[in-house]
Amino acid sequence: MEDLPEKLRRNVMFIGTLILSTWIFDLKIKVSETVFGFIDIGNITPIKIWISLLVALVYFSLRHIYSDQVKSDFKLMKVEHQTLRIRNAYRTLNKRMRIYFKTGLLPTWLPQLIPDSAADLFPFKNPMFKIRVSSLDSSCAAGAISLSYKVLGKNGEEYSSMAGTNLYDFTLSRHERMKIFIASTIRTATFSKAAVDVLAPFIIASTGLIICVSKLLILLIAK
Known part of the structure; x- marks a missing residue:
């Protein structure tokens, strides 16, 4: 059977x-x-x-x-959907940091990384940064990250920080959460x-x- x-x-x-x-x-x-x-x-x-x-x-x-097969498929769908939400949340965080180093628009959950005295140095050319997600809630909307970055200002001064020295709590906006949920749902429904x-x-x-x-x-x- x-x-x-x-x-x-x-x-x-x-x-x-x-x-x-x-x-x-x-x-x-x-x-x-x-x-x-x-x-x-x-x-x-x-x-x-x-x-x-x-x-x-x-x-x-x-x-x-x-049927048992459908129950199994539902569980697999939930796992795939959650995996996509985590991946999209990580991409959103990377996008927010890229916008910050390019425009100086600081996310509300992030403290001032670059001193106010260097604000006129934005945008930084070819900013190098890496995000590590330390914790993430089940909704993929809040958690903590560690951040390492190295940017060079117009005046030749370098600003950098090593990952692990600080943890930053973050909470994504409602618009970002909805965008992540919808994108993950559509991709799960069409490619799973x-x-x-x-x-x-x-x-x-x-x-x-x-x-x-x-x-x-x-x-x-x-x-």
Whole structure:
């Protein structure tokens, strides 16, 4: 039964795609009184067909969602998403420091590194710096960093600091936190195999469910 999760996923995709196709291409369900041309059937209506599709879609979707494979994929998605958030937070910190050495615009969480008397030396050409993240909270929005840098002013004076001598607590702005979260979510949803295996059936099934319910409501109202 190792291929059961894959079969469930295919069933969800098939039924959901079938329902979606009837809506996109405006397909009409034509009731026939025979199956294969020789088996007589009766009392089949479009309402019963839509109910059957809805029941099948809900059943296979629930079986798929609660399968061990999907639970495992969800855990893998969370790990990949958190890894991307950490990476994007590190890039954001690097960007903030690069802006500081180029423009003199100091992040609110960072003390004055370059003396006020040297403020007219900005921008520093080819600033060299390295950030080490010492701690980071689960939201990747706050933590502590150590910073080493070496910059050369216009007057030839050098300003430098070695990593490990000081730790700086930081808190990213709400805009930066949202940007990190959205970018990490989009990348996880589009480049993670686990995310595709989970989200594609979920989106198709949800769309099919909405179409089924709306079709049934229309048929019941018109009845």
